[in-house]
Amino acid sequence: MQTEVIMSGFGGQGLMMIGKLLASAALEEGKNVTWLPSYGPEMRGGTANCTVVIGDKPVGSPLITSPWAAIVMNQPSLEKFAPMLRKDGILVVNSTMIPINSDRTDIRCFRIRADDLASEMGNRRSANLVMLGAYIGLEEIVSHKTLITAIEHAFAEKKKFIDVNRKTFTKGYELAKAGKSDD
Amino acid sequence: MAKVLMKGCEAIGEAAIRAGCRNFFGYPITPQTEVPEYLAKRFPEVDGSYVQAESEVAAINMLYGGAGVGKRVLTTSSSPGISLMAEGVSYIAACHLPIVFVNIVRAGPGLGGILPAQSDYLQATKGHGHGDYKLLVLAPASVQEAVDLIYEAFDLADHYLTPVMVMGDGMIGQMMEPVDLPDMRDLSDLVEKPWAATGACGRGPNIINSLYLKEDMCNANSWKLKEKADEIERKEQRSEAYACPGDVLDVLVVAYGTMARICKTAADEVKKKDKKKVGVFRPISLWPYPYEALAAEAKKAKKILVVEMSTGQMVEDVKLAVLGKKPIEFYGLTGGMVPSPDNVAHKLRSMIK
Amino acid sequence: MKKVFGYPEALTTNQTHYCPGCTHGTIHRMVAESLGELGLRERAVGIAPVGCSVLAYNYFNCDMFEAAHGRAPAVATGAKRCRPDLILFTYQGDGDLASIGAAEILHAANRGEKITVIFVNNAIYGMTGGQMAPTTMPGQVTTTCPFGRNPDHEGYPIRVVELLSTLRTPAYLARVASHTPLHVVEAKKAVREAFRLQAENTCFTMVEILSVCPTNWGLTSAESNEWLEQNMLPYYPLGVFKHPDRSEADSAAEAGVLQGA
Incomplete structure (x- = not known):
């Protein structure tokens, strides 16, 4: 069993961060995991992405061309990765930033107003955690609890962000779990 | 020890520290800059010294100096920088000095690109610098293996008195994977280096040199290097x-x-x-x-x-x-x-x- | 009877390969005497360059490296950073230091490496047989500027001490000469001061020593000394250009005085 998740958006939207949170939660649960970023000039303001592969067996290729899931936070990312998803795969879309839909009917698409929700909860910069929460709500490849621990660990030196990140993550998680796209 | 999630470049830096390396000389180049960044921050905690050289040419010659006074030294670079280091590595090999250097390969030739590639294979395995010598070249396939090979590379370098290259592509440098870090080596346990230029106190001068104006002596040094290469070839094949x-x-x-x-x-x-x-x-x-x-x-x-x-x-x-x-x-x-x-x-x- | 003069312990008894009239032997002795007088020989590690003094490791009775062309300051940096208790010196000519090794000397000085650089400037490439150096004088004939160095084509000679003096990092920077006994006495003082400052872990130290090359200048020894006096001294003023104990204004003033002298 292997799950590959691509997280993509503008540099600064915190995609690398949620990738690392997912990877460290997977490690915590004793799974095999790789995290591979896109790097170079595209990190400077352009579209940045990272790929997390989680498996029961040692991970072969860390580079994935047909991912199982994609978390997209801007439109170019949706345009790039939606067509690459495997059949029955998962697409989590930040509908605050992405007005369009993927035309694929053979995948599960979940739209969520990540930026709006995060703003309403006090920190727009936590939109990435709403997105990660939504993905975990749809497919609990690591448990909600482990991820909360990963958040607490990652923000140990910036404690004031722990609360809002925990809340935004849980908000996305609960909405997705209930199947309630708020879009 | 529990596994930790580390980026390849950072894990390489930490593995070097644990292998007993306290001196790094290097120059930033994508996609390996996280190694110098990591060590610049980490070294003060272990009484290590990081120097940002003015170029890769200078960096490798700093390694020549550091290895020559008997210390475990490291530099890391990527393809164009490794080309610049070829001169210094040739001197280091000729002088039978142990160093470890890392090539996080990017696309070439020329300025090429910063993305992963394996296009420095021939450079690494068939020559690199001028003259009759061979590099021991190790190629990890995971962050864990990068850590293990860096750790061992310092011992191999000291044992054979030779430059050792660890060669990975950009993915090895940039990827994060769980790693088991090896134990911190006790610096007082490292192999003695009586040949090092540490001051002629109670002995005659130690001279670190690769100039042989007499052809028979230059010939002899090349054959000494060849014998060493033959021994490495017999003992160090891994697959x-x-x-x-x-x-x-x-x-x-x-x-x-x-x-x-x-x-x-x-x-x-x-x-x-x-x-x-x-x-x-x-x-x-x-x-x-x-x-x-x-x-x-x-x-x-x-x-x-x-x-x-x-x-x-x-x-x-x-x-x-x-x-x-x-x-x-x-x-x-x-x-x-x-x-x-x-x-x-x-x-x-x-x-x- | 009291011994008032002897062979420096920091020199081997090997016969040097230098040409008649060359000042390398004299300069080697200044270095060796300084190491001996300051009790530094057993901690000293020298870096030989590429150029006429490439074999210096045969002449200094202390631990030595032979470096690649121009890289001696980088080698010294690596050695000193790894073993700060050692006394590091480089011994470099004008091609090695001011041409191919320009980056290495500039950055070693700017980082304030606690090393001593002995820079022998004889305005020509000696070992390769008399080619133009970055310090060759305007109009001076060499095998690669056979009609005389033309500043429009080759630029003017580089004044290394002045160049390094512009750096903010503290340093000891002096220029001395080696063509008369009196100049040799002054030169030795500067070399010794450089090693003293290094031993106290004070700063980067460099002494530029104006030197002669009778063989490649095509002059006798006496003529060479005269040529240095008349052609090099006006362009390469002597003096201490920078000293960690003195303000930069004082150093500049002293250099100016010596220049006039």
Whole structure:
């Protein structure tokens, strides 16, 4: 069993961060995991992405061309990765930033107003955690609890962000779990 | 110790510290800059010293100085920077000094690109700098293996008194994976270096030199290097054979570094879906090349496929191992394009249909 | 009877390969005497360059490296950073230091490496047989500027001490000469001061020593000394250009005085 998740958006939207949170939660649960970023000039303001592969067996290729899931936070990312998803795969879309839909009917698409929700909860910069929460709500490849621990660990030196990140993550998680796209 | 999630470059820096390295000299270049960044921050905690050199040319000569006074020294760079270091490495090899250096390979030639590649294979294994010497070249396929090989590279360098290169592609440097970090080496336990230039106190001068104006002495040094290379060739060949049980393989894939991982995924896919027997042979030491081990695996295979992120630099070594007994095909992308498992599977299917 | 003069312990008894009239031997002795007088020989590590003094490791009775062309300051940096208790010196000519090794000397000085650089400037490439150096004088004939160095084509000679003096990092920077006994006495003082400052871990130290090359200048020894006096001294003023104990204004003033003298 292997799950590959691509997280993509503008540099600064915190995609690398949620990738690392997912990877460290997977490690915590004793799974095999790789995290591979896109790097170079595209990190400077352009579209940045990272790929997390989680498996029961040692991970072969860390580079994935047909991912199982994609978390997209801007439109170019949706345009790039939606067509690459495997059949029955998962697409989590930040509908605050992405007005369009993927035309694929053979995948599960979940739209969520990540930026709006995060703003309403006090920190727009936590939109990435709403997105990660939504993905975990749809497919609990690591448990909600482990991820909360990963958040607490990652923000140990910036404690004031722990609360809002925990809340935004849980908000996305609960909405997705209930199947309630708020879009 | 529990596993920690680390980026390849940072893990390389930490592994060097644990191996007893306290001096790094280097110059930033993508995609390995996280190593100097990590060490610049980490070294003060272990009484280490980080120096940002003015160039790769200067950096490798700083290693020459540091190794010559008997310390474990490290630099890391990427392809264009490694080219600049060729001069210094030649001096270091000629003087029988131990250093460890890392090439996180990016696409070339020229300025090329910053994305992963394996296009420095020939440079690393067949020469690098001028003169008769060989580099011991180790190629990890995971962050854990990068850590283990860096840790061991310092011992190999000290044992053989030779430069050791650890060569990974951009993915090894940039990827995060869980790693088990080795124990911190006790600095007082490291091997004694009575040849080092540490001040002529109670003994005659130690001279670190590669100038031999008399041809017989230059000849003798080259043969001394050759003897050392022969010993390394006998003792230090490393490789891994993946899923190669049984007597017959439809195809044996030969690949190293992260490319080998991608090939394993492709091989699994073809085995599962097409019910064909595909094995993967992964050289870990690129020099010395594991010719005998590859020859043994190749015996079982109907065909050989070499896959690289280059235009086929390793093919000649595979030919030397197989000696014309099996047909060899090549698949590769370079310039920062990475063959995907699908690409490799497609190529495999074209060979076994 | 009291011994008032002897062979420096920091020199081997090997016969040097230098040409008649060359000042390398004298300069080697200044270095060796300084190491001996300051009690530094047993901690000293020297870096020989590429150029006429490439074999200096045969002449200094202390631990030595032979470096690649121009890289001696980088080698010294690596050694000193790894073993700050050692006394590091480089011994470099004008091609090695001011041409191919320009980056290495500039950055070693700017980082304030606690090393001593002995820079021998004789305005020509000696070992390769008399080619133009970055310090060759305007109009001076060499095998690669056979009609005389033309500043429009080759630029003007580089004044290394002045160049390095512009760096903010504290340093000891002096220029001395080696063509008369009196100049040799002054030169030795500067070399010794450089090693003293290094031994106290004070700063980067460099002494540029104007030197002669009778063989490649095509002059006798006496003529060479005269040529240095008349052609090099006006362009390469002597003096301490920078001293860690003195303000930069004082150093500049002293250099100016010596220049006039």
